[in-house]
Amino acid sequence: MSTEGSEPDGTPLIELRGVKKSFGAVQAVNGVDLKVMQGKVTALVGDNGAGKSSLIKTIAGLWEQDAGEILWEGEPVRLRSPKESEGLGITTIYQDLALCDNLDIVQNMFLGHEVLRHFTLDEGSMEITAKRILAELEVTTVRSVRQPVASLSGGQRQSVAVAKAVMAQAKLVIMDEPTAALGVSQTAQVLALIKRLAEGGTTVLMISHNLNDVFEVADWIAVLRLGRIVAEGPIDTFDSSVVVDYMTTGRSERALAGSGTGNGSGQ
Amino acid sequence: MTSDTGGTVDGPTSGTETKSEPSPAPPTGDHPESRHEEETPAAVALVSVAPEILADSLGEYLKAWAKRIRSGESGALPIILGLILIIIIFQVQNSNFLSAGNIVNLLVQAAFFVTLGLGETFALILSEIDLSVGFVAGIGATITLALVSPSYGWPWWAAAIVGLLACAALGALQGVLITRLHLPSFVVTLASLLGLGGVLIFLFDSFHGAVGGVISLPISGPLYNLVNGNMSVAASWIVLVVAVALYGLVSVTRNTRRRSRNLSAPPLSITLATVAVAGVAGALLVIVCNINRGHLTPLNGVPWVLPLVLLVVVLWTLLLTKTRTGRYMYAIGASPEAARRAGIRVQWIRTAAFILSAFTAGLGGLVFASRLGSISVGYDGSTYVLYAIAAAVIGGASLFGGYGKAVHALLGGVLIAAVVNGLALIGVSTAGEEIATALVLLAAVTVDSLVRRRGSTT
Numbered sequence: 001m002s003t004e005g006s007e008p009d010g011t012p013l014i015e016l017r018g019v020k021k022s023f024g025a026v027q028a029v030n031g032v033d034l035k036v037m038q039g040k041v042t043a044l045v046g047d048n049g050a051g052k053s054s055l056i057k058t059i060a061g062l063w064e065q066d067a068g069e070i071l072w073e074g075e076p077v078r079l080r081s082p083k084e085s086e087g088l089g090i091t092t093i094y095q096d097l098a099l100c101d102n103l104d105i106v107q108n109m110f111l112g113h114e115v116l117r118h119f120t121l122d123e124g125s126m127e128i129t130a131k132r133i134l135a136e137l138e139v140t141t142v143r144s145v146r147q148p149v150a151s152l153s154g155g156q157r158q159s160v161a162v163a164k165a166v167m168a169q170a171k172l173v174i175m176d177e178p179t180a181a182l183g184v185s186q187t188a189q190v191l192a193l194i195k196r197l198a199e200g201g202t203t204v205l206m207i208s209h210n211l212n213d214v215f216e217v218a219d220w221i222a223v224l225r226l227g228r229i230v231a232e233g234p235i236d237t238f239d240s241s242v243v244v245d246y247m248t249t250g251r252s253e254r255a256l257a258g259s260g261t262g263n264g265s266g267q
Numbered sequence: 268m269t270s271d272t273g274g275t276v277d278g279p280t281s282g283t284e285t286k287s288e289p290s291p292a293p294p295t296g297d298h299p300e301s302r303h304e305e306e307t308p309a310a311v312a313l314v315s316v317a318p319e320i321l322a323d324s325l326g327e328y329l330k331a332w333a334k335r336i337r338s339g340e341s342g343a344l345p346i347i348l349g350l351i352l353i354i355i356i357f358q359v360q361n362s363n364f365l366s367a368g369n370i371v372n373l374l375v376q377a378a379f380f381v382t383l384g385l386g387e388t389f390a391l392i393l394s395e396i397d398l399s400v401g402f403v404a405g406i407g408a409t410i411t412l413a414l415v416s417p418s419y420g421w422p423w424w425a426a427a428i429v430g431l432l433a434c435a436a437l438g439a440l441q442g443v444l445i446t447r448l449h450l451p452s453f454v455v456t457l458a459s460l461l462g463l464g465g466v467l468i469f470l471f472d473s474f475h476g477a478v479g480g481v482i483s484l485p486i487s488g489p490l491y492n493l494v495n496g497n498m499s500v501a502a503s504w505i506v507l508v509v510a511v512a513l514y515g516l517v518s519v520t521r522n523t524r525r526r527s528r529n530l531s532a533p534p535l536s537i538t539l540a541t542v543a544v545a546g547v548a549g550a551l552l553v554i555v556c557n558i559n560r561g562h563l564t565p566l567n568g569v570p571w572v573l574p575l576v577l578l579v580v581v582l583w584t585l586l587l588t589k590t591r592t593g594r595y596m597y598a599i600g601a602s603p604e605a606a607r608r609a610g611i612r613v614q615w616i617r618t619a620a621f622i623l624s625a626f627t628a629g630l631g632g633l634v635f636a637s638r639l640g641s642i643s644v645g646y647d648g649s650t651y652v653l654y655a656i657a658a659a660v661i662g663g664a665s666l667f668g669g670y671g672k673a674v675h676a677l678l679g680g681v682l683i684a685a686v687v688n689g690l691a692l693i694g695v696s697t698a699g700e701e702i703a704t705a706l707v708l709l710a711a712v713t714v715d716s717l718v719r720r721r722g723s724t725t
Contacts (some may be wrong), residue, residue: 082608098602098609099435099605100597100601100606100669101601102600103598105708107594111594112606112609113609114591114594120589121588121589124528124530128528162482178534
């Protein structure tokens, strides 16, 4: 069923080939082929239990896949620990964001990577860098970078987490449901942030339930169902109802002309 | 999304360069709310930010400060008000309370609570608790006093170092049990509380120099003079002037350096006023200590222990605020998971906190023994640890972790000492004393949870 339109061009930043992961009798990821292209926003969608989280945790290095291989910039790599993933430039922003409420924005952005001067923390330099990165990301709603994170809104927290990833010079930022807990205006804020991240050359792999958000920012979409990619392609060859069909039944009769298509193995 | 372009972070138009214009928006009382209509939590949050972030002039600073207090971020204010209230109550009951002799006595008493509370603060910041500080202090003091006693005759400094190292080793042992075996700190340190009480008795039983269960300090040795010796009048003024000048220099340099880099800094007038307040407080302390408080022979001067405890407070403040170790302690206290993902060696920092806690407790033990000139087998470490926790919590450290400053233990320790001292002065029984201390602790924690909401949005 494969058509020309579903093949991205060039070398993907990260490519998964036949990746499998099971937990006991449960086959969470069952032979996933996925290409995430450089500088693009790829959305990974799927119903609960489709294997999205298991898949991104594999990429994040929380565990190694049982079978299949992962290629980073065309080279096979093994991701056995979060450190190995981070070493390649993969940053994962989980839903809990991993921020410390009692620390301010600068302190959170630099946590674990503090700049020292005369053996003490160089707050000035860190603050200047943090401001620059937030300005680049056009995060303008925070009043001061010295605000404790506890006082920020959900969207602002997400911004801090993203800025932290940018500061770590991440090549691939994986975002787990970045808009799940946000209101309308803050969702818009985070989606704009994701776009700017991609414009800046950072590759984004985003997991989402919310198809509106996916169609808003993604360049490429991959639908996961029961541990398999059942459809993928450029976002403009899909619409919501088609994606929902794929998510729920693994097939769609309503596929748009020239649509990205189902992955043969699943059908 | 609001189009706020005036924040400290520059707006979209300024793109990547931020240095050309500092552009701190004029922080007036009303516009943040209107500006952040959609960002309600952010608008609420504005008031909980440190005032120096929002203000450039003195007037704005005071306005921001008042707003912050109204919103519940009252900082040390309730404790200072509480202290004033307690002082008034006791002074009305007994006019000797504010006599020079009693003030010095009170501060020397406080030195012990402050030091133990400082140790406890490390544990509290990490969202742990250390119930062992009382007996760790006693063990350290017992070892040191035994070593300087005629039986061994060690030089005081060697004995003190060994005593403090023994405390640090006890802290390390507890830290390892807590981090490697994943045992709750409450249980491990409770076991220490019980076990070390026994070890203390064992030490006294096996040391022949203990006369009637008491090991005495050689009178007029440096350890004895730590509390009982006084600085000369000239020395106390010199130390004060040097300390205030140093503080002023550092504050002003930091302030101007931040200004020159377009970073937010409190108005220079505020910085200078803070230094001036510190100087006046120090001068008052020196003046009071230099009033003759002897009954038969003249006695005056600042006891050595006061500047030394203040020095420990300063050092631990620097450790907590200016080093990675300190930063990681706060991070772990708020979110161990976030700290772990940031690559922080969480277990090592936790262990370090228990080592620092025990080491600081050891300093407190030396203060305690110096004040009495001895240590006895009846040393009540299980009560003192409660005073230590009370001092830290009254001062404002949170039992839920992530918050707490060295200066909090200082304030809390002085308040506890004021209560203990005042009750003894007006002749209240031990029972009454303990009940009153408990009530003060309850009041402080209640104030903490009601007033200090920490400006959280969650």
